[in-house]
Amino acid sequence: MSSATDADLHLFEARVAHNAPEGTARRLTLAVDEPIDPNPGQFLQVGRSGSETYLKRPLSISDWDAARGLLELLILPVGRGTRHIASARPGEMLTLLGPLGRGFPSPDELGAAPLLVGGGIGSAPLVFLARRLAASGNPPTTFIGASDGQRLAGEKSLAGCSRRLVLATEDGSRGEIGMVTSVIWEHLDGLEGITSIAACGPAGLLEAVKILSDRLGVPAFGSFEERMACGVGACLGCAIPMAKPGDGKKYLRVCADGPVFALEEVAIS
Amino acid sequence: MKTDLSIRFGELELANPLVAVSGTFGYGFDYEPIIPPETFGAVVVKGTSLEPWPGNAPPRIVETPSGMLNAIGLENPGVDVLIEEYLPRLAERDTKVIVNVVGRTVDGYVGVAEKLDQRPEVHALELNVSCPNVDAGGMSFGTSPEAVAELIGATRRVTQKPLIVKLTPNVTDITVVARAAEEAGADALSLINTLLGMAIDTETGRPILANVVGGLSGPAIRPVALRCVYQARAATNLPIMGLGGVSSAEDVVAFIMAGASAVGIGTAMFADPRTPGRIVEELKEYRSRYDEWPIGRAHQ
Secondary structure (H helix, E strand, C coil), X not given: CCCCCHHHCEEEEEEEEEEEEECCEEEEEEECCCCCCCCCCCEEEEECCCCCCCCCEEEECCEEECCCCEEEEEECCCCHHHHHHHCCCCCCEXXXXXXXXXXXXXXXHHCCCEEEEEEHHHHHHHHHHHHHHHHCCCCCEEEEEECCHHHCCCHHHHHHHCCEEEEEECCCCCCEECCHHHHHHHCHHHHCCCCEEEEECCHHHHHHHHHHXXXXXXXXXXXXXXXXXXXXXXXXXXXXXXXXXXCCXXXXXXXXXXXXXXXXXXXXX | CCCCCCEEECCEEECCCEEECCCCCCCCCCCCCCCCHHHCCEEEEEEECCCCECCCCCCCEEEXXXXXXXXXXXXXXXHHHHHHHHHHHHHCCCCEEEEEECCCCHHHHHHHHHHHHCCCCCCEEEEECCCECHHHCCXXXXXXXXXXXXXXXXXXXXXXXXXXXXXXXXXXXXXXXXHHHHHCCCCEEEECCCEEEECEECCCCEECCCCCEEEEECHHHHHHHHHHHHHXXXXXXXXXXXXXXXXXXXXXXXXXXHCCCEEEECHHHHHCCCHHHHHHHHHHHHHHCCCCCCCCHHHC
């Protein structure tokens, strides 16, 4: 698994180049001068001045253009913190800490035929991963779902770097009707030869992906979230239960041991 | 500007008054290279028990106005892992090392103190008396002057290290426990630990923290902490480490004026990891105003 080293930790300001709507979310494009080298699945602690909230917000990196230094965040404004960041205006500076955490396994480790599964805003980090996989010569098969078409995230970019993209909405407003994890089962015949699964979304989605990976006999990795304070592994606030506790240890840290875990590593709840 | 920020905290000569507080800075290395451990006059490492403690179920934290609640449950790998893995690394760095000691029984604390007594990497022990005392029905050691005194006496018998007692503000009169600690032979006090609080999710109707209640930290508690330091200074002659919501050099100086000779920072690092470096830089200007650190000036 890829892992950040101490030297990878940066604290820097980045200018908001664009802020555009994407369904119910906002797509923020940031111009980054700092020499960062993020991996898909890693995240940033993001702060915007004038916030009523005290702590920064952990947001996954949804895309990264290393050549131009452009970083994308797909933000669903759900609370005071994310609403404040999502309304940053072009030209404004945001404060970023990162890249943080362990991301998805490398394209080599995910193999020749990776499957990506995203739910709602959880599709955000899969865009960056799909781009890496496509660049490595193994574009993924991608399934993304949401409650409705307005909540499908990253569709356009994922279409551009996936072998095949299947959309699912619970209300049927876009793509196939139903939960993405149910829709996948209807495509099982087309998934023979899949080498791994990478997923991000709510706990229910990750649980379903775990069952699917057992059925297909392939390793599965999921990106998790939890309330976070430091983001660097110091405070132990973002605990996730281990699948197999032992030696007096029951929890891992989402921020530093994750946010991406092998689904067999953790207890999904 | 080359300014000497050193300050004497009891038996410890600190390079500057700023201290990374227990539970917010891990074992000193998580924030590298942004906050190297030598930024601080001293680093208090994570609360350490005799055996590993797994900690509480999540959610463990929740943000609150100007601060946060935490109920980590003192997760730690135990004193043996501290000695083998973390102390040697920390000893290579130019800062004083204080170990926060936790236990559920007097024997639990004593066991940790005994193991650390011969460790040259450790400059002092900080007894976290906010833990529930299993032998006293789970009531925190720190709310009972007798329990605090017993704990200090028992620990003193197994170690020559300076003993700092970290007091809880969740008492009617903090000076009663501060005096009890002084009489029992404590070398210094640190205050305050977090204030007990809770948060409720109005969608689910349930407490947000799995532990139901948690400790409040951050700027929200700073006036309470300052008041406690001021009162403890007036009530005892012990050196004091003041902490609670410290976020600026001005806050550090205010705690010093209230009577502290070391000042802890914790939660503010989560909000902005640049804060400790900025504070140390800004303290130089403050320091140049005085012939000596204005410890306890607010009492004059």
